[in-house]
Amino acid sequence: xxxxxxxxxxxxxxxxxxxxxYTNDEQYTASKEEIETQIANxxxxxxxxxxxxxTTFIDKAKNLKFIGRVGxxxxxxxxxxxxxxxxxLFAAPEGNRNAVxxxxxxMLLSVFNKLNTADRQVxxxxxxxxxxxxxxxxxxxVSMIGYGNMGRSFARKLRGFDVEVLCYDIKDDVEDSNAxxxxxxxxxxxxxxxxxxxxxxxxxxxMINASFIGKFQKPFxxxxxxxxxxxxxxxxxxxxxxxxxxxxxxxVLEYENASFESLFSEKATMPKPLEKLLxxxxxxxxxxxxxxxVVSKEKLAQTIVDKIKKSFVK
Numbered sequence: 001x002x003x004x005x006x007x008x009x010x011x012x013x014x015x016x017x018x019x020x021x022y023t024n025d026e027q028y029t030a031s032k033e034e035i036e037t038q039i040a041n042x043x044x045x046x047x048x049x050x051x052x053x054x055t056t057f058i059d060k061a062k063n064l065k066f067i068g069r070v071g072x073x074x075x076x077x078x079x080x081x082x083x084x085x086x087x088x089l090f091a092a093p094e095g096n097r098n099a100v101x102x103x104x105x106x107m108l109l110s111v112f113n114k115l116n117t118a119d120r121q122v123x124x125x126x127x128x129x130x131x132x133x134x135x136x137x138x139x140x141x142v143s144m145i146g147y148g149n150m151g152r153s154f155a156r157k158l159r160g161f162d163v164e165v166l167c168y169d170i171k172d173d174v175e176d177s178n179a180x181x182x183x184x185x186x187x188x189x190x191x192x193x194x195x196x197x198x199x200x201x202x203x204x205x206x207m208i209n210a211s212f213i214g215k216f217q218k219p220f221x222x223x224x225x226x227x228x229x230x231x232x233x234x235x236x237x238x239x240x241x242x243x244x245x246x247x248x249x250x251x252v253l254e255y256e257n258a259s260f261e262s263l264f265s266e267k268a269t270m271p272k273p274l275e276k277l278l279x280x281x282x283x284x285x286x287x288x289x290x291x292x293x294v295v296s297k298e299k300l301a302q303t304i305v306d307k308i309k310k311s312f313v314k
Contacts, residue, residue: 001065001312002041006030007048009070010301017305020313036060046070046304053077058085066311068304072096072150072291075200075227090307093149095300096291101153103290104195104225107249111221112137116284138162141190145207146197146226147174147181154195155179166190170203188215195223196230210235213244221247225290228252234273240280247282251290 002023005014014024025042027035032051039045039061046068047053053067055078064087067077072093079089110116113134121128140163144151147167155165155178167179168187175181187194194216198204208222208231222245224231233254239245255274277283291300 001043003044003046004035004039004042005046006035007046007050007070009046009048010297012298013046013070013301013305016302017308020309032057039064044068044308047076049076051076053082055081058082058087061087066090066308068092068308070095070300070304072100073199073227088311090304090311092300092303092307095303096293096296097149097153098299099293099296100150100197100225100290101155101157103251103286104150104154104223104249105157107223107225107251107284107286108137108193108195108221110284111247111249111282114281117281140164140192141166142193142195143167143187143191144179144195144197145169145187146199147179148197150225151195151197152176152178154197164190189217191216191220192218193221193223196226198226198230200227200229204230206230206232208232208236210238213239216244219244219246221245221249223249225249225251228254228256228288233271233277237273237276237280240282247284248280249284250277251286252288253277253285256288 002025003017005024005026006028008028017024036057039057040063042061043063044066045061045064048070053076058064058078058081066088067082068090069077070092072091074089074091077089082089114132118132121132138161142158142163143166144154145168147169151167155167158165159178165179166182166187167175168182168184173181196208198207204227206229210232213235222231222236231250231254236245236248240248253274255271
């Protein structure tokens with residue numbers, strides 16, 4: 001098979017596919033339009049996030065047998081159309097689930113112990129102990145919306161704490177020894193910490209909004225290592241101001257896209273809700289790196305190779 005790679009990944013991906021006898025071409029700078037003129041020559045394509053695979057692209061990919069995404073989700077692909085055309089789809093949530101679970105726990109402990117503000121203050125010569133008195137995780141109820149690879153990983157990381165772990169998922173019977181599956185109503189009633197582990201779908205878009213936040217019976221902390229567009233930033237900031245949300249650890253943001261960094265350029269007009277969020281001392285931020293570790297880079301690539309081998313190597 002001829003395989004086209006449009007994003008750089010761990011070198012084992014190409015070396016192992018070469019060893020299987022496949023031809024691997026790399027197009028890391030060509031535009032989507034340029035690649036569309038060539039894609040009919042390929043049996044497979046390996047992507048990450050450089051551009052979307054839509055119906056126009058798929059129509060031009062007349063010989064495509066598979067699309068492999070070196071990442072957890074497939075939202076950058078028109079999956080329904082691809083499957084209808086007989087194209088197999090491979091994602092790699094198994095590759096970075098451990099990294100996401102560790103990152104979520106790290107963010108939670110950092111928010112509870114005010115590590116971001118304490119670090120900044122000490123560097124400025126301020127030694128403010130009482131102002132940075134922390135919160136302990138033991139005794140809390142940690143709830144997860146979405147209990148797939150990432151949610152399960154985070155739940156496993158919580159086993160060393162004296163916490164109640166709840167999960168809500170659109171699928172039935174996802175609970176295991178690390179989390180109890182409950183209704184949304186019970187999530188609203190008991191939650192101290194809410195952690196999102198959902199893909200982007202029309203149902204999860206803007207899911208965490210003022211109405212949703214208002215249903216929680218107690219003030220709570222929010223973690224989002226999933227998708228930025230699931231949280232309405234303006235409503236989150238308002239909830240932080242009112243005390244309904246006590247703090248947040250956000251690895252992703254509503255305004256994120258392929259050129260997210262442009263928001264911080266001199267010419268950019270930063271959205272007001274984002275400007276307010278950046279001023280919140282109870283919020284810790286990271287640039288979509290929860291699943292972005294040295295180890296996960298290798299695991300993600302290996303997962304894609306393994307899935308291709310399973311489907312095509314006899």
